[in-house]
Each structure stands twice: as structure tokens, then as C-alpha cells.
Amino acid sequence: MSSVPNPATPLHLAVALDGAGWHPAAWREPDSRADELFTARYWTDLVAEAEAGLLDFVTIEDALGLQSTGFDRIDDRIDQVRGRLDAVLIAARVAPSTRHIGLIPTATVTHTEPFHVSKAIATLDYVSLGRAGWRAQISRPVDNAHFGRREQPAFTFADLGKPEAVAAVAETFAEARDFVEVVRRLWDSWEDHAEIRDAATGRFIDRDKLHYIDFVGPRFRVRGPSIVPRPPQGQPLVTVLAHDTVPYRLGADSADVVYVTPRDHDHARDIVTEIRAEQRLAGRESQTVHVFGDVVVVLDESTTAARERKARLDDLDGAEYASDALVFTGTAVELADLLQDWQHAGLTGYRLRPAALPHDLRAITRELIPELQRRGVFRTSYDAGSLRSRLGLPRPANRYAAPAPAAAAS
Amino acid sequence: MSKPHKQIILGAYLGGVNHHTLWSDPEAGSQIDFASFRHAAQTAERGRFDFFFLAEGLALRERLGLIFDQDVVGRPDTLPVLAALAAVTEHLGLIGTINATFNEPYELARQLSSLDHLSGGRAGWNVVTSFDAFTGANFRRADFLHRDERYTRAGEFLAAARELWDSWAADAVAADREAGVFLRDAKAGEFAFDGAQFDISGRFTTPRSPQGRPVILQAGVSPQGRDFAAGGADAIFSPYHRLDEAQEFYRDIRARAARLGRPADAVKLLPHASFVLGESEADAIERHRDITRRQIGGRTAQILLETVWNRDLSGYDPDGPLPDVDPDPEGPPVIRGRARIAEDAHRRVAEWRALAEAESYSLRDLAIHVFGRTEFVGTPEQVADRIDTFVQQDGSDGFILGSHLTPTGLDEFVDKVVPLLQERGSLRTDYTGTTLRDNLGLPYPNAHPDVQPNVQPDTTRVA
Numbered sequence A: 001m002s003s004v005p006n007p008a009t010p011l012h013l014a015v016a017l018d019g020a021g022w023h024p025a026a027w028r029e030p031d032s033r034a035d036e037l038f039t040a041r042y043w044t045d046l047v048a049e050a051e052a053g054l055l056d057f058v059t060i061e062d063a064l065g066l067q068s069t070g071f072d073r074i075d076d077r078i079d080q081v082r083g084r085l086d087a088v089l090i091a092a093r094v095a096p097s098t099r100h101i102g103l104i105p106t107a108t109v110t111h112t113e114p115f116h117v118s119k120a121i122a123t124l125d126y127v128s129l130g131r132a133g134w135r136a137q138i139s140r141p142v143d144n145a146h147f148g149r150r151e152q153p154a155f156t157f158a159d160l161g162k163p164e165a166v167a168a169v170a171e172t173f174a175e176a177r178d179f180v181e182v183v184r185r186l187w188d189s190w191e192d193h194a195e196i197r198d199a200a201t202g203r204f205i206d207r208d209k210l211h212y213i214d215f216v217g218p219r220f221r222v223r224g225p226s227i228v229p230r231p232p233q234g235q236p237l238v239t240v241l242a243h244d245t246v247p248y249r250l251g252a253d254s255a256d257v258v259y260v261t262p263r264d265h266d267h268a269r270d271i272v273t274e275i276r277a278e279q280r281l282a283g284r285e286s287q288t289v290h291v292f293g294d295v296v297v298v299l300d301e302s303t304t305a306a307r308e309r310k311a312r313l314d315d316l317d318g319a320e321y322a323s324d325a326l327v328f329t330g331t332a333v334e335l336a337d338l339l340q341d342w343q344h345a346g347l348t349g350y351r352l353r354p355a356a357l358p359h360d361l362r363a364i365t366r367e368l369i370p371e372l373q374r375r376g377v378f379r380t381s382y383d384a385g386s387l388r389s390r391l392g393l394p395r396p397a398n399r400y401a402a403p404a405p406a407a408a409a410s
Numbered sequence B: 001m002s003k004p005h006k007q008i009i010l011g012a013y014l015g016g017v018n019h020h021t022l023w024s025d026p027e028a029g030s031q032i033d034f035a036s037f038r039h040a041a042q043t044a045e046r047g048r049f050d051f052f053f054l055a056e057g058l059a060l061r062e063r064l065g066l067i068f069d070q071d072v073v074g075r076p077d078t079l080p081v082l083a084a085l086a087a088v089t090e091h092l093g094l095i096g097t098i099n100a101t102f103n104e105p106y107e108l109a110r111q112l113s114s115l116d117h118l119s120g121g122r123a124g125w126n127v128v129t130s131f132d133a134f135t136g137a138n139f140r141r142a143d144f145l146h147r148d149e150r151y152t153r154a155g156e157f158l159a160a161a162r163e164l165w166d167s168w169a170a171d172a173v174a175a176d177r178e179a180g181v182f183l184r185d186a187k188a189g190e191f192a193f194d195g196a197q198f199d200i201s202g203r204f205t206t207p208r209s210p211q212g213r214p215v216i217l218q219a220g221v222s223p224q225g226r227d228f229a230a231g232g233a234d235a236i237f238s239p240y241h242r243l244d245e246a247q248e249f250y251r252d253i254r255a256r257a258a259r260l261g262r263p264a265d266a267v268k269l270l271p272h273a274s275f276v277l278g279e280s281e282a283d284a285i286e287r288h289r290d291i292t293r294r295q296i297g298g299r300t301a302q303i304l305l306e307t308v309w310n311r312d313l314s315g316y317d318p319d320g321p322l323p324d325v326d327p328d329p330e331g332p333p334v335i336r337g338r339a340r341i342a343e344d345a346h347r348r349v350a351e352w353r354a355l356a357e358a359e360s361y362s363l364r365d366l367a368i369h370v371f372g373r374t375e376f377v378g379t380p381e382q383v384a385d386r387i388d389t390f391v392q393q394d395g396s397d398g399f400i401l402g403s404h405l406t407p408t409g410l411d412e413f414v415d416k417v418v419p420l421l422q423e424r425g426s427l428r429t430d431y432t433g434t435t436l437r438d439n440l441g442l443p444y445p446n447a448h449p450d451v452q453p454n455v456q457p458d459t460t461r462v463a
Helices: A040-052 A087-097 A114-127 A141-146 A163-188 A245-254 A265-281 A303-317 A332-343 A359-374 B034-046 B078-088 B105-118 B149-165 B223-232 B243-259 B281-295 B298-309 B345-359 B363-371 B380-392 B409-416 B418-423 B436-440
Strands: A012-017 A057-060 A102-108 A133-137 A195-198 A203-205 A237-241 A257-260 A290-299 A326-330 A349-354 B009-013 B051-054 B093-099 B123-128 B173-176 B181-183 B190-194 B199-203 B215-219 B235-238 B268-277 B376-378 B398-402
Touching: A012 A040, A012 A290, A012 A359, A040 A057, A040 A087, A040 A359, A040 B078, A040 B105, A057 A087, A087 A102, A087 A114, A087 B078, A087 B105, A102 A114, A102 A237, A114 A133, A114 A163, A114 B078, A133 A163, A141 B199, A163 A237, A163 A245, A237 A245, A245 A257, A245 A265, A257 A265, A265 A290, A265 A332, A290 A303, A290 A332, A290 A359, A303 A326, A326 A332, A332 A359, A349 A359, B009 B034, B009 B268, B034 B051, B034 B078, B034 B409, B051 B078, B078 B093, B078 B105, B093 B105, B093 B215, B093 B436, B105 B123, B105 B149, B105 B199, B123 B149, B149 B190, B149 B223, B215 B223, B215 B436, B223 B243, B235 B243, B243 B268, B268 B281, B268 B380, B268 B409, B281 B376, B298 B345, B298 B363, B345 B363, B376 B380, B380 B418, B398 B409, B409 B418
Parallel strands: A012 A057, A012 A349, A057 A102, A102 A133, A133 A237, A237 A257, A257 A290, A290 A326, A290 A349, B009 B051, B009 B398, B051 B093, B093 B123, B123 B215, B215 B235, B235 B268, B268 B376, B268 B398
Antiparallel strands: A195 A203, B173 B181, B190 B199
């Protein structure tokens, strides 16, 4: 494959951190830190490694339910990693010990309060000085009993085509869309510079720069304003993972970054085409919406070594690892080829899922990144600025602010 | 001396949305930037404080239907700030006020347990409740929680949270690579709780945290509230600052704890307090007078009295007599999103009229008298002595200290008063334990205590 470096459109690269890595047997690797998964040091070390590699951001997986091999049940397995800490708090804990890398935790939209999520992510933006984002995720029906408030059919993947499952999915995504809308409105509910500290009049704020959002929807109402002033980025990044039309639409409507799972170049092109069409329908064609390809990576010095490592992990797990995303086994050079190839299909970046931590993260930062830098398609240093600016997203105008008066002739 | 010398417990808080914080002072910094929280927390740790304490906000206050603009408005979210502070401190406990009404046990128990993991065992939760539909307008459950239900809900919430925190055995994670056993127990995290407010079951995602359970703080002065706190809390906010009242409360809580089957010293009592220091007593008194008059200017005095009168008092001269109208407690609320301070406004105003007459108080003088309290005013030696005496005579186990100046107000206390308390042997010179429970002298929780789900913590905190 001929790869044509195009420095005008550099790649964006993120890593998705989850437990001991994405392969279910990753925790059994000799260099795994499986007994530290619930410590701050583990997470600060991983994110420091990602920052040393100059990555755009890390995502941190989370859910309001225990991990399982099945979507519709909890499997009681004891031979895989089970248990997680809250991703937003991991990100906040890591923020003061990093300087540049973006921090994008997952926070669930089903069962939770948009007011809480809004102020938590805004606060992450404050403690990270403008590096926060959020992956909005819906919850599995199997976790509904953790909240005990929601009657919903407990469907399985096999049921997804049935009318009641289609309706439930549509309802859940409609709620997610409202949720994101409320969070975004709350971030704008304070205009910039609303805090005036005007000692002469005794006013701490200019209340005309605070706004009730008055969201009224079928599932919840939220009055606002937020209690947290507008975060440093104005709007922290909103990201979603999407595999099909309904979630693509959510991403095109509501997100700044959509993670997708192409199988190959043509599939990547089809996905991007569909998302761009949805983006036009949503009236957002003038806005930047990144489409990042998700790839699980097993990286070694030779293709054979990578395949053997995956086979060894599969063997330990007792099943061949399959994922929603492509599972890539090979060298950093081969992966760089693939990333450039799919970039030509329209992807603007990637979220790489290390199969095993820290091994595959280090392979990304110490082999893949230098290879991409040699090809002239990846940064060689961080520049100052927010996560938004790194991704070419402008700091958005506040939807509630009066438009600036037309410049008077002078 | 037969009585053992007590070690003083100290907490620190950053002032916020009230008239105490002098935001217009030239030295006042941001109320939002992480740098402010980091400075205050690191100062507290330098002073060997036990914990840093953060209040929360869930709705902005309003006066006459407009967002209140005279005091500090806005604050960051409690738990992410505490998690970030865990990165820049080593020993300090990290306690947040979180409302049990507008959260769900599964989510909040998970966050608090996560904070405990991420801080190496330094997390605490101050449990408060709200029945306030005004605050509820920001939340899904706004329209279906009734006032009386909040008590049931808070009790059940805590019981459910304990069920979740106890759902993983301390050694449930084996992480044994050779044997291929990550979990010792296939059912780790399995839980079920069924009550009037919560009917929940499933699997909790978060392994047991370093402290087993976060430290629990509550407030409560009614008999029900006292039992609730004495039965389930690790520490209680004491509202009493006069020694005799404080001692009575102290004895009562300890007796209730003992009746409920807990060691008498299992519950720590902590009043909040503020301080003004001076080079001499006269200097301190003069500084205090100046600070108080800046805290409660004429406009603020009118507004503070409106919380009781429930009328627009902006037309009354702050330097004149008290308003000549009766309070209107049944009228539409003038100020919303602030805890009511008067159960009986008519009686309260009658008392104030008598006081104002006896002392020749103006409207503003009265507001300063009622709302301008600073507990410790004096030289560092005087303040150290008063704090130590109050604790040694069982008025409390310590104090939660705040200052009128953000974020540097505590520096002076740590530089000048802390060394004196250390000289007296009343304050540690270095941390000895690794967890907040260790530092507070609280035992590691092994089993479910008997929590009574039908009594309440009786505090409401908003804004």
C-alpha cells in the first residue's frame, strides 16, 4: 500500500483505557498490574505514559454495572477482571499530575441526572485547565435493577430486531439526546465573565449573564442555571461510541467526536458517509464532528509475535477474543499503514484500545507514535491550548449570550 | 490528671455562598479555580488537620424571583474537586456534603467508594437531605418526593449504601495470575435492598475500599436527628458554641450512642467555627469589627433579615430602627434556596425587637449581632487556649474551621495557632495513620451497624 503522508491533515490519536486492557485475559500477562487496578497510581502511570506519547486524549471506560461476557446477563466468571472505579473521579484524580493530555471519562446517561453530570464534567474541565471531555453512554437493561425505577424489557442482542426492542432502543437514545442537550445548555447557562465582583454595587455576578435553561422533555425537566460557571473550554468535548444508524444519529446530532468500529477501508468510508449525511440533516454541516475509528491493538515487534501473544491470551481465556471493533495483530509499522489507509476513507482519527496494559500502550507510545512522526503525520510536541483547540474545534459562542453588537462605524 | 489529654480534631472548609466570605477584599481569590482549593487543602495539611470539607450546591438562590447576586455565586462539583485534591495531598481527609435526596444509592455509593480508593482511604460523606421543590426543579425526581419522605429516604439511602459498600469482601480480589483467579467469590458485589424508597438489587462494581466505608458525618439536633446521627454517623456537626450547651449536647450524643450499642467515643462532635487573629486582644477585636462590618453592609443586613421577615426590606434604612411591619411567614417566599432559620418568625421578631430596644440596635446592628458571629477572636495564644479548653472540657472533639478570606485565610491560623496547639500536646506534629479513620481514631468497620431507617438527619442545605 502506498501511503501518502499529508501533513495538512495530521492524525488524531487517543487511547481507550479499561482495566488491565481490552483482552479479557490481559490481566494474566506477566507485566500486568492486575492487583493495582483500583489504585490511583495505576491510572496516573497509564495516563502519564499516554501523555509522554503526545496522544490527544485518553478515554476511561465505565458502566453502572459489573462487566460480563454477555450483554443481557451477569456471567459470574471469576477468571476475568471484574470491578471498576468511577471514571469521572479517576480522570479528576489524574488531572493535577498531567498537563496536556485530554481526559475523557465515560458517564452513563441512563438513570443518572444531567445536572450532576454537567457539573462533574465542567469541574473536570476546571481541575484539568481545559482538557475535559465526556463519553456519554447508555446503560444495559440488565443494570436497571440497580436503580429499580425503570420498567424495560430485558432484551438480548438476538432480540434487537423485534419491535419492542427497537422501541426500547429508540426511547433510550431519545433520552440520551435530551440528556446531552441539557448538559450542553447547563454549560452555557453562565456566560463567560458573569462573575464581576463589582464592589461599588455589591454585586458578585451580573445576573443578566446567568440563564434558566428551562428544558422540558418527556423524560425530565431541568430548570438551571448550573451552579458551576461556564467551564474553561466553554463546552467540554462530548463523545459517543456508535455502531449503527440510531447511535450514528446521536453522534451526528450531539457529539464532537463519534467513535466507530469499521471492519475495513470500505466499511469506514460507508460509516463516515452515513454520519456526514446525518450531520447535514441535523444542520451541523458547518461544525467539526470527528469520526474516530476504534481498533483493538495487539502490537509486537513481528506479526508472528503479535499473533502468538493473542493466541496465548485467547488460550488463557478459553475463547477466541472477538470485539465490536477490529482486533489488529501486527507491528507498529503495519498499524501505521492501516491508520493512514483508513484515514483516506474519511476517518479523522483513532481511538486505539490496547489489548493488554501496559504492554500495548507502550507499543503505541514508543513505537507507533515515532513511526507516525517519521511519516510526518503526527505531532512532535504538544502546543499550548485546550483539548478543543488541539482537535481544531473553536471555543463555541454561548447560545444564551446576546450577539455582539455590530461594530459601529468609527 | 485522671482524664486523658484529648487530641483536637481539625477540619478546614473554604468559605462560599454566604455573607461571611469577603469576595471584594483585594486579597480574595477565585472561588472556582482548582488553585484555590489546592492552596487551602495544602495549608490544612501543613497544619496537620484531619480533613478538608466541601459543601455543595444544587440550585442558585433567588430573591424576589431573581438570581441572588450579592454573595459568592457558583461553586465546582464536590466529588471531582476532592478527587483532584487527593492528587496534591497525602494525608488529609476529603469530606463532601452530598444530598441524599437528589442522588441514587448505587451511583453515589460507587462514587464515594471510588474516592476512597483513589485517595488511599481518605473519603468522607456529610449526609444531608432536601425536600425542596425549588432545588428539585433541577432534577428528575422533582415532582414526586414529599417532605415527610425525605426522612425515610435518607435513612434507607444510608442503609442501602452500607449494603453496597459491604457487598465485596475485603479480600474478594485475588488477581492470581497463575491460578487464573481474579475474583475469589463469583458473587462479589451481589446485593439486594428493599424498602419504602428503594427496591434495588444486582451487582455492585466497586471493590471494598481502604476504609471499608467512607467516614459518615451528619447533623441533627431534634431527638430523632440525634438518634439517627448517634446510631449511624462517625462524626456529627455540633451547632453549639456556648460551652454549657455544647457539653450537654456532647453528653447526650454519647449516651445515645452507648444506648444504641456503640462505644461512647465512636462518634466525634465537631462544631464549625471561624476566627480572627490579632497582635493584641484589642487589635483582634478591632480587626473583627472591621471584618464584620464589611461582611454585613447595609444591603446585606436588609437581606439577612428578609430571611425571617419574608418581606422586601430594601426600603428600610439599615441605620434606622427595625422594620415596623410584622413578618409574613405565610407569604410567597422572598428568598428561595436558603435554609429557613426561624420556625416561628413572629416570636423571633418579637425577641429581636426587645433586644434592639435594650441595646439601641439599628437594623444593621441587629443583623451583625444575629448573623455576624465569629467564634474565636483574639491573639494566637488566646485562640489556642480557647480551642483547647473547649475540647478538653468536652464541648466538642474539635472544630471545622473556615475563614472570611479565600483561599489564604487559613494560612494565619496554621502559622500562628497550630504551633501553640502542638506545644500543648493537643495537636499532632505529624500524621501517624494512613486513613481518615486512623487519624480520627475510628475503628475499621467490620459489620453492619444497626441503622434505623425511619429517623432523619434534620438539616437542609442548598445553594
